Every structure is written in C-alpha cells, then in structure tokens.
Amino acid sequence: MIKLLIECEEVDKNKINDRGFTAMDVLQGQTVADNTESVNILNSNPLTFQKFSKLKLLRDEIKNTREQTVGVLLIVFTLVLTMTYQGILSPPGSIFQGDATAPTSSNHRAGKSVMTASSFLLFYIPNGAAFLISWVMTQLLLESVAESIIYFLSPIYLMVGFFYGVALSTIAPSTTLSLVVGGISFIIYYSIWLILSGHHRRFRKN
Numbered sequence: 001m002i003k004l005l006i007e008c009e010e011v012d013k014n015k016i017n018d019r020g021f022t023a024m025d026v027l028q029g030q031t032v033a034d035n036t037e038s039v040n041i042l043n044s045n046p047l048t049f050q051k052f053s054k055l056k057l058l059r060d061e062i063k064n065t066r067e068q069t070v071g072v073l074l075i076v077f078t079l080v081l082t083m084t085y086q087g088i089l090s091p092p093g094s095i096f097q098g099d100a101t102a103p104t105s106s107n108h109r110a111g112k113s114v115m116t117a118s119s120f121l122l123f124y125i126p127n128g129a130a131f132l133i134s135w136v137m138t139q140l141l142l143e144s145v146a147e148s149i150i151y152f153l154s155p156i157y158l159m160v161g162f163f164y165g166v167a168l169s170t171i172a173p174s175t176t177l178s179l180v181v182g183g184i185s186f187i188i189y190y191s192i193w194l195i196l197s198g199h200h201r202r203f204r205k206n
Helices: 002-007 023-029 036-043 046-063 067-089 117-145 147-171 175-202
Strands: none
Touching: 046 117, 067 117, 067 147, 117 147, 117 175, 147 175
C-alpha cells in the first residue's frame, strides 16, 4: 500500500500532520517489529519504485507463465540473439578485404563494412534494438527457470553484450563511428546489467 501511495504524484511523503509529524516520524515511533520495509520505502526515491515495479510486473508475468511457454520463448529469443549477432559476422555487402596493393584509407581498411555511415546506422540501430530486447528477455526468462544459478549466468550475459558492442565497433565504416558505437554500447549494456543485477537481488525472496 505504501509503495502505491509513494508512486502517486499527488502524495507528499513529507507532509506534516496536525501533531507536527511526517509519515516517517509516525512509522519510527511505532513498535511493530515488521515496519523496516515501510521505513526503507519512505527513505527511497519514488522513481526507484516505479523502475523496479515495472521490472517486477514483467518478472511476475514470466513466473506465472507455464514452463513449456517459457522454454519456447527462450528458444525464440535465443534465435533472435543469434540472427542479430550473425548480422555483424556477415554484414550486408560484406566487408573490405585485405589487399597489400590497395591504398590505405581510414574508411576502407580491411575488416570494415562497405556500407556508408548512414546505411550502417539504418541497418544496425534496429538490429541492436532487437539484440538488446532479446538479451534482456533471455535473462528474465532464465531467472524464472534457473533462479539458483542466475548470478553465475548474469556476468556471462554482460560479456555477450560487451562482445556485441566490440564486434559492432570493429566493423563500423569510420573511426569516429567506431568509437561512438563502442562507447554507447558499453554504457547501455553495463547500465542495464546493473539494473537487472539489482533487480535480481531485490526480488530474490519473492
């Protein structure tokens, strides 16, 4: 109930009653043994609850899904991960091949995509979005069927996301685009991994 009140924009948790007490003061004055969670809720940022409540809602939906359905979804998202990653290993139009007689150019080096920067972004932004969504969903699905080992699997998934960013940065057609893609990929995957890791710890008891 307190979580719902905190998430409501019209609720002011610092409001003082006629005795000069806030909701926190009232809770701290109680002798109920199990009010620790309520105190922590009032001390926290409401945006944190909104973020975790959405994750918890998705997680609960997955937990209520039949194991057969979870297995099918794992296969589907794993296939999406494979196909999107394959798009890096075999980019459209292929890559420039090594040629000792060819002039060296920063945009025509061996291993770089033959696509222009605009075409590269047009293809790999949706590709990266599909990979990211599948990357997140497979972790949440695995948590529902392998909760006891999710802490061992989570770092592996972080490395998978990191390798995707490195591979994408490697084939980027220009040095500038390579640095931008690599930096953004690292920030996105590491940030989401931290959120999911905190989500695992926070709701493990549920």
